[in-house]
Amino acid sequence: MRAKWAVFICLGTLAIAAPGMAGERGPSPDWTPYPVLRKEVKGRTELRLVAIPQGFETLTDFPPTVGHDPTALARVVPVNPEGTTLRADGVGNYHWIMAQSSGPQQEYTWTTAHYFAMAGPSPAAMLVSPKSRLEIIPQPLPREFSRYRAGETGHFLVRFGQHPLPNQVVTLYAPGQPEERLATDAQGILRVQLPPFPLSPSQQTGPQPRHRPPLQPFQLAVTWPAESKRFTTVFQYEYGPDPFYNRNPAWGWLVTGVGMVGGASLWRSRKGERA
Amino acid sequence: MSGRAISLSRLRSGVQIILFMVTVYGGLVIGPYAADKISTALPALSCTYDQQNGAWCALRPFQHLSSHQVGETMARTGTADWALFAPLLWTLLAFLSFFVVLNKAFCGWVCPLGSVQELLYTIGRRLGMVAHNLPPGWLSGVRSIKWFLLLFFVFLLPLAAGLGWLPGAAGEAWCRVCPSRILTTLLTGNGEQIALAVGDSGDIVLGLLGNLLFGFMVTAAVVVRQPFCRICPMLAFNAIFKRMAPLRLTKNPHPHCGRCRSCHAACPMEIAEIALPQDKNIFHDDCTLCGRCVEFCPQDQVLHLKFGPVSLYRSRPEIFRARSRVELANGSLRTRKPSAEGVSHG
Numbered sequence: 297m298r299a300k301w302a303v304f305i306c307l308g309t310l311a312i313a314a315p316g317m318a319g320e321r322g323p324s325p326d327w328t329p330y331p332v333l334r335k336e337v338k339g340r341t342e343l344r345l346v347a348i349p350q351g352f353e354t355l356t357d358f359p360p361t362v363g364h365d366p367t368a369l370a371r372v373v374p375v376n377p378e379g380t381t382l383r384a385d386g387v388g389n390y391h392w393i394m395a396q397s398s399g400p401q402q403e404y405t406w407t408t409a410h411y412f413a414m415a416g417p418s419p420a421a422m423l424v425s426p427k428s429r430l431e432i433i434p435q436p437l438p439r440e441f442s443r444y445r446a447g448e449t450g451h452f453l454v455r456f457g458q459h460p461l462p463n464q465v466v467t468l469y470a471p472g473q474p475e476e477r478l479a480t481d482a483q484g485i486l487r488v489q490l491p492p493f494p495l496s497p498s499q500q501t502g503p504q505p506r507h508r509p510p511l512q513p514f515q516l517a518v519t520w521p522a523e524s525k526r527f528t529t530v531f532q533y534e535y536g537p538d539p540f541y542n543r544n545p546a547w548g549w550l551v552t553g554v555g556m557v558g559g560a561s562l563w564r565s566r567k568g569e570r571a
Numbered sequence: 572m573s574g575r576a577i578s579l580s581r582l583r584s585g586v587q588i589i590l591f592m593v594t595v596y597g598g599l600v601i602g603p604y605a606a607d608k609i610s611t612a613l614p615a616l617s618c619t620y621d622q623q624n625g626a627w628c629a630l631r632p633f634q635h636l637s638s639h640q641v642g643e644t645m646a647r648t649g650t651a652d653w654a655l656f657a658p659l660l661w662t663l664l665a666f667l668s669f670f671v672v673l674n675k676a677f678c679g680w681v682c683p684l685g686s687v688q689e690l691l692y693t694i695g696r697r698l699g700m701v702a703h704n705l706p707p708g709w710l711s712g713v714r715s716i717k718w719f720l721l722l723f724f725v726f727l728l729p730l731a732a733g734l735g736w737l738p739g740a741a742g743e744a745w746c747r748v749c750p751s752r753i754l755t756t757l758l759t760g761n762g763e764q765i766a767l768a769v770g771d772s773g774d775i776v777l778g779l780l781g782n783l784l785f786g787f788m789v790t791a792a793v794v795v796r797q798p799f800c801r802i803c804p805m806l807a808f809n810a811i812f813k814r815m816a817p818l819r820l821t822k823n824p825h826p827h828c829g830r831c832r833s834c835h836a837a838c839p840m841e842i843a844e845i846a847l848p849q850d851k852n853i854f855h856d857d858c859t860l861c862g863r864c865v866e867f868c869p870q871d872q873v874l875h876l877k878f879g880p881v882s883l884y885r886s887r888p889e890i891f892r893a894r895s896r897v898e899l900a901n902g903s904l905r906t907r908k909p910s911a912e913g914v915s916h917g
Contacts, residue, residue: 542774543766548782551767552753555786562794564701 328469328515330530331406333395336379340388340413346379351397351404357382358392358427360419366392367427382410389416390437394427405430405529409437430456430520432466432531435485443511444535446493452486456520456527460484470514470535490514493537509536578894579862579876579884583679587686594683595755634729634743642733642742674816675809678800679859684751685800688792689839695793696903703795704841713801714857721804724748738773747777750785750799796839796902800859810856817879820858820865822850825873833891834874836900837867845874866890867900 325332336344345355357371373380375395382393395406405428409419423433433453444450454461461484468476472494480486493512511534519528645651678685695702705713724745732741746752747768756764767782768774784799791798800806813819822828828848835846840857845864853874865874868886876884898904 539763540766542768542770543763544769545762545766547769548765548767548778551779551782552765552786555783555788556790557786558783559787559790559792559798562703562791564794 325471327471327473328475328517330469330515330517332513332515332532333406333408335408335410335534337410338381341384343382343393343410343412344379345382345393348375348377348380348395352395352406353397354395355380355382356394356396356427358394358422359385359387360389360391360417360422362417362421366422366425370427384412384414384416387416388412388414390419390422392419392422392427396428400525402526402528403429405527406532407432407529408532409434411437426458428529429522430518430527430529432486432516432518432529434531434533444490444514444533445541446490446535446538448490448539450488450490452488452516452531454480454484454486454518456522461518461520464518464520466516466518468514468516471512486516488516490535493535493541495537495541509541511536578890579866580894583861586680587689590681591683591686594681595758634725634745637726637729637733642730642735646734674813674818674860675806675858676818676860678803678806678809679861682800682805684754684803685797685859687754688788688797688799691789691792692794692796692839692902696898698793700794702901702903705795705801710841710843716802717804717807720745720748720802721807725804732773738771740768740771740773740777744777745804747774748781748784750781750788753781753785796841797859801840801857806857806859813854813856813858817877818860819877820845820854820860821875821877822853823873823875824848824850825870827870828873831869833867833869833900834864837863839863839902863900866894 331349332347333345334347336346338344348355352375354375355373357373358366359369359371360366361369371385373382382391384391390409390411393408393410397404407428419437423435423437431454433455435451435453438444452466454464454466460480462480462482464480464484464486466478466480466486468478468488468491470491473491476491478486478488491514493510495510513532514535515530515532517528517530519526521527641651641656673681692702728737728741728744731737732739732744740747753765756762765782765785768778788799822845826848829846832846835841835843838845839861840855840859842855842857842864844852844855860876862876862884865876865884865886868874869888869891871887872885874886875882896905
């Protein structure tokens with residue numbers, strides 16, 4: 297009985313402390329009160345997550361599936377203090393990655409998605425199926441060859457126990473930006489305009505290769521009281537500079553116009569030809 | 572097939588319109604993630620930069636594999652073995668499994684860029700613009716460009732970028748140049764791709780080439796039949812494996828072959844070999860299986876579109892007469908009084 301209480305108290309303490317745990321391993325971000333797990337991509341088939349706070353003992357990897365319950369295929373990976381590696385195991389496309397700490401008064405869930413650049417089923421069914429009680433679900437996730445970008449609007453479904461949460465306040469956090477409080481609509485859909493991307497002086501003056509633009513994390517966080525508990529869920533993902541980063545529309549249209557003039561030099565009307 | 576002649580051109584136009592919607596806007600119907608799935612199975616449809624498409628083009632994975640998989644690993648390890656090239660070969664096999672069935676009909680029936688060029692040419696005919704064929708001396712030179720583009724822009728430049736010898740933009744050299752990137756994104760209301768990339772030297776050089784080529788193609792297509800198709804590396808890709816394809820163009824030579832040359836005039840790719848008295852090289856590297864030559868052959872059962880041994884469509888005098896009432900072989904409309912053949916050289 298004493299041991300049971302000890303576990304109870306430990307879990308409760310961890311859960312309450314979770315939002316402030318980011319500094320316990322890795323750099324402490326000043327832009328969010330929640331843990332920021334850093335992603336290190338290892339080729340097409342491996343993802344290493346580092347700076348995992350102590351409250352999380354395992355990571356759960358939900359691969360995309362067709363015709364199966366994604367939770368039945370989920371793989372639970374023990375957290376390694378030096379960094380936890382997740383592998384695609386032959387199934388590419390988007391995986392949903394989740395870490396949870398649960399206590400008697402609070403349940404804290406950290407989520408993200410990762411695209412393993414190899415063939416795999418559509419993640420549509422995996423995203424729709426319930427993976428935790430309180431969820432922030434991207435609708436849709438950016439496809440391969442795409443990403444969230446500054447100034448563009450992303451859509452997210454916020455739900456609890458599979459029921460959308462209308463008019464629910466969600467907070468957006470991003471580096472260098474003040475936190476922004478947003479609200480879901482009547483269908484539980486959150487529309488988020490990604491904030492400006494803070495370019496470093498060298499990124500502003502270039503030259504910068506466009507094919508690997510800089511990325512930085514953002515977080516959406518929501519809290520919902522239910523069943524005498526406080527549920528908190530954070531969705532962390534990355535976004536890049538605005539679509540016209542290192543692009544010049546005026547020059548693009550001008551050069552296209554030069555090409556068009558070249559093609560139009562072949563034009564002759566029948567009247568002109570007879571003359 | 573008796574009674575009213577079936578217009579292959581009308582059937583093809585209908586298929587092109589449907590597949591244009593699928594390839595350019597299909598993601599809106601089948602969901603945002605299905606393109607990944609479809610592209611795994613049918614890897615040769617629309618541009619990857621079009622985020623609303625239903626599936627994407629095979630040339631992008633080829634470049635990425637050459638650059639990220641082969642080139643970067645060779646640069647890192649200093650070795651090259653069979654395992655390194657295996658993914659590239661698997662992608663090639665997936666591509667082939669699709670093309671064994673459809674092969675070059677992709678170009679004439681599916682490709683959205685081809686459909687737009689045909690539309691532009693039709694507009695030019697309706698506006699009474701004088702159509703051009705390539706000057707006779709240019710044809711063989713232009714035909715070889717697609718092979719150069721396939722080898723250098725799809726495989727070698729991405730490989731060199733992966734090895735670190737060229738700027739990173741060369742890792743997808745062909746996509747940066749391909750007019751489909753600009754066209755399909757503009758058609759979905761996205762002006763990002765027509766904006767000139769000004770990141771590094773590779774971005775600028777490839778961006779300039781791409782925008783110039785797109786601009787030239789749009790206006791040239793009004794008076795020249797499918798100008799970009801003639802140099803498209805996808806056509807070259809298809810040509811490599813055309814002998815494996817059950818869908819093909821065949822000919823039973825007729826004593827009159829070579830006299831009217833109507834089939835040659837009808838061919839948007841100007842394949843003169845179709846009109847020769849013998850049946851050699853009828854299914855040419857440049858053939859897009861559009862079937863116009865079959866429609867405009869005045870002889871009975873000389874030209875066939877076949878799937879294996881089965882003749883799907885064959886030339887017949889009544890089809891020729893029906894088509895010729897509407898337009899000339901070169902696409903000019905009958906409603907206007909045409910010049911000699913409606914076509915000028917140069």
